[in-house]
Amino acid sequence: MGWITAQAPRPAELNACVDCGLCLPHCPTYRLTGDETASPRGRIAAMRAVADGLVPIDDAFEDMMSFCLQCRACEAACPSLVPFGRAMEGARAELAAQRSDAGRRIRQVLLGRLVTSPGLLRLATRSLGLARRTAAIRIVPAALRASLAGMRSVSRPLPPVRGATHGAQGKQIGSVALLAGCVMDAWFGGVHEATVELLTRAGYRVVVPPGQTCCGALAAHDGDARGARRLAARNIRALSGVDLVVSNAAGCSAHLKEYAEWAGDGGAILAGRARDVTEVIAGAIEDGRxxxxxxxxxxxxxxxxxxxxxxxxxxxxxxxxxxxxxxxxxxxxxxxxxxxxxxxxxxxxxxxxxxxxxxxxxxxxxxxxxxxxxxxxxxxxxxxxxxxxxxxxxxxxxxxxxxxxxxxxxxxxxx
Ligand code: SF4
Ligand code: SF4
CATH class of the missing domain: 3.40.50 (Rossmann fold)
Incomplete structure (x- = not known):
């Protein structure tokens, strides 16, 4: 059957792999298993086989793709510049489009609701925080419980309120729209506070535009192409009219820089302005601001x-x-x-x-x-x-x- 979506792995992406294997020692799943099917080279070979119609998208293919962390260590090590992360997002989009999986559909609907509704996320956060301190934690799935062990705060106020503008301290050198994000907003208020303080001291006027939403990285990585496109379109409308769009979550800044994939020309413009907060602040330190x-x-x-x-x-x-x-x-x-x-x-x-x-x-x-x-x-x-x-x-x-x-x-x- 091959591929059926616009997001599918592209021939040029897959053919760029020359099977050299230089990525293998950098791949965590290959290092853990020693198994070629858990390696970047093996995963690309499987994508090629599907693209050529040699094998169907079956359980074995789904397992190979799902086991990948999408960490992109292989991409950084690859001398042939194979865009592995992009191809893997395409393979996941195909899996979601071609395989009926009630669990995935429920997950995508719930996740879509949660990350686009700060109020709902705060409510879920408070409930989980409460559950952590009581016997109710036993009904939370073990895997989620493990993740929650690292949760920082359950009710931290959100200093850069949506719609707020923070003027530059001293001479203004540019304007920044801060991507407030989903979990950053709910759990990492201290990082937002530090971000706004440092950016304004570095000479930026910082706005936290209303109407913005989750960047869409989680949806894209999970194969929810429609959800990722919808979130990108909303952010493009909200985060316009500034010099830079800054995120203080590396996963989000990386995704913003790839918006051209999800939202065409508007996405490419935003991607050109997107920065991780670390590069902006390090630049300001290096030039003495x-x-x-x-x-x-x-x-x-x-x-x-x-x-x-x-x-x-x-x-x-x-x-x-x-x-x-x-x-x-x-x-x-x-x-x-x-x-x-x-x-x-x-x-x-x-x-x-x-x-x-x-x-x-x-x-x-x-x-x-x-x-x-x-x-x-x-x-x-x-x-x-x-x-x-x-x-x-x-x-x-x-x-x-x-x-x-x-x-x-x-x-x-x-x-
Ligand atoms: S992905 Fe890159 S490094 Fe890995 S086998 Fe293919 S060409 Fe070599
Ligand atoms: S993205 Fe990470 S886990 Fe996946 S194949 Fe590349 S190195 Fe391995």
């Missing part, structure tokens, strides 16, 4: 989110930011996925758990109890696998805290 602390705060373990390092190839920026805060950044033993990967921790809890434990062991080996992570899913995953005395925070939070402390000290002890 934001300060560098001279204090020594010790070592911080830097966890590289896959969608920052592999999808956006942003490696230095988080290190520049924590260094400016007075920390000495230390890399982990490798940059393998932590196992969070969007919905993966719920769909493949055992593999997700193994990868989470591996990541936690690498963090412990650094010898610091402070961890910098620029993506909410990774932050929750590593926190869930570490003891309570570890502090896991976004690099901009660590930096904003350092600035605040310095200002407080100078107010208390004026020269």
């Amino acid at each position: 934001l300060p560098t602390m001279s204090i020594n705060r010790g070592v911080v373990a830097v966890q590289d989110p896959c969608h920052l390092r592999h999808a956006q190839r942003i490696v230095e920026a988080p290190r520049v930011i924590v260094s400016a805060a007075g920390y000495q950044p230390v890399d982990l033993a490798d940059d393998q996925c932590c196992g969070a990967a969007g919905l993966y921790s719920m769909l493949h809890p055992e593999t997700s758990h193994t990868l989470g434990e591996n990541k936690a062991a690498q963090i412990r080996a650094v010898g610091s109890t402070v961890v910098a992570s620029a993506n909410p899913g990774c932050e929750m995953q590593v926190r869930a696998h570490l003891d309570n005395w570890y502090r896991v925070a976004h690099p901009v939070e660590l930096y904003w805290e350092a600035i605040r402390e310095k200002e407080l000290r100078s107010r208390e002890n004026p020269e």
